Amino acid sequence: MRILLVDDDELLAQTLADFLISQHYAVDWVTDGEMGWDYAQAATYDLIVLDVNLPQVDGVRLCQQLRQSQYGGPILLLTAKGDSADKVMGLDAGADDYLVKPCTLDELSARIRALLRRPTAIANPLLQWGDLCLNPGTCEVSYRGQPLALSPKEYSLLELFLRHPQQVFSSSVILEHLWSFSEIPGEETVRTHIKRLRRKLKAVGAEQAIDTVYGMGYRLQTLPDSPTAPDPVPVGDQARQAVVSLWETLRAPILKRLSSLEQAVAALQTGPLTDPLRQTAAVDAHKLSGSLGMFGFAEGSRLSQEIERWLATPEEDEDGDQLRSRVEALRQELERSPTAPVTPVSQPVVLPLTPPPGPRLGEPQPPSGPSKVLVLDDDDTILATVQQLLAHWGIQTVILNDPLQLWPTLASELPDLLILDVDMPHLNGIEVCQLLRDDDTWNGLPILFLTAHRHPEVILQLYSAGADDYVGKPFTEPELVTRIFNRIERNRLLQAWRKPSQPLSSGLDGGGEY
Secondary structure, three states: OEEEEEOOOHHHHHHHHHHHHHOOOEEEEEOOHHHHHHHHHHOOOOEEEEOOOOOOOOHHHHHHHHHHOOOOOOEEEEEOOOOHHHHHHHHHOOOOEEEEOOOOHHHHHHHHHHHHHHHHOOOOOOEEEOOEEEEOOOOEEEEOOEEOOOOHHHHHHHHHHHHOOOOOEOHHHHHHHHOOOOOOOOHHHHHHHHHHHHHHHHHHOOOOOEEEEOOOEEEEOOOOOOOOOOOOOOOHHHHHHHHHHHHHHHHHHHHHHHHHHHHHHHHOOOOOOOHHHHHHHHHHHHHHHHHHHHHOOHHHHHHHHHHHHHHHOOOOOOOOHHHHHHHHHHHHHHOOOOOOOOOOOOOOOOOOOOOOOOOOOOOOOOOOOOEEEEEEOOOHHHHHHHHHHHHOOOEEEEEEOOHHHHHHHHHHHOOOEEEEOOOOOOOOHHHHHHHHHOOOOOOOOOEEEEEOOOOHHHHHHHHHOOOOEEEEOOOOHHHHHHHHHHHHHHHHHHHHHOOOOOOOOOOOOOOOOO
């Protein structure tokens, strides 16, 4: 399962990312709302975790944008804002759950598992295929009650198939689900992991679990009957070990933040706090209040919140006695070992959401109404291949190999979607994309890049320039066709949502609404 984490508190976010990775999730982490939007458009995420106070675009507005762009996956808001009004605002924006800092890693992990279970409408938290059983809570796999040892990626592959038993996954889509941008390999890696997983399943008698759909990808073999699996194993011990390990790694930078507060106390002995020192201490206190609860320091989080409030409004305590006593108590609190208590999970508030339009990969279905696609690429082979491929699906295709002819061709053909390559003569595809996004007439045209570039930095440049989607060369027919269909249908839905007077735009434009 792949998770996007959007949080500008580097220490807290690194703690969360490390913990989630230890639970066999693939994690991408970004620090502001605009990058969160770019990443959410760049890959398929099973769940998105958002802070509320984010630079560029706040978490509530980003949540709204994601829902308006038809992202149907679960969204968890993780924030220090715990007022009832803040929760209502976050849930009304489209969040599936709202978790207030400080919280424990146990609670966060349990909430994530609950959200990932919800779309499958399965009451039993175990994932089963016949006698094969996967327990997401303990990351354990068994066959007929006997443990089955899998590598982290083999485990993630099996979990992906078990959570989506009817879906066909191409190699590129599997890469999107199970690898982060910083580590994404080639498609041959997927075939290698599939082969190893099949070998281990065959050794215990489950060799028919994974089916190959030739020319399309892989899926779970249909199995009508499933026996009852054993009861799940408690998750507490594994989570506590992960918490202790993370605390040992991050203890030094946390104590550095505490030192910032102690410097503020010392400065009060000689006079009033300077604005820079007060601001730095307030930021550190705020971050401590959010991160300490992850390690079981509930009292530490409470003290940090009180320190933050004091720094914001010192009122009559100008000599700093209250501040001093709270910082000293915080130091004593952090001298003990983390406890990481298992926090009971309350029932989250859930909003009914309509699944995003479009077919599953492997089952392409045309969008409503006739469609026209303009393909700009200096490779005539690619142009001919795409034109022939799309013709089978009833899509009218206009091909172009010179970017200098793009504007008159757009005006004469009025396409529903544009496909660009990166490397082209005169203007590269990224420059073309930027020019279109700056143009009042064409800034809302869906743009899909079809390119051999796979480096994360280049892919991020595509989305930063305003791209809507990306498919790597070589590509499979169902993947390309499905992405084209989904983008065209999504754009038509957005046009239907907009008021006639509202300008057409793409992405997070910093003003107005989708």
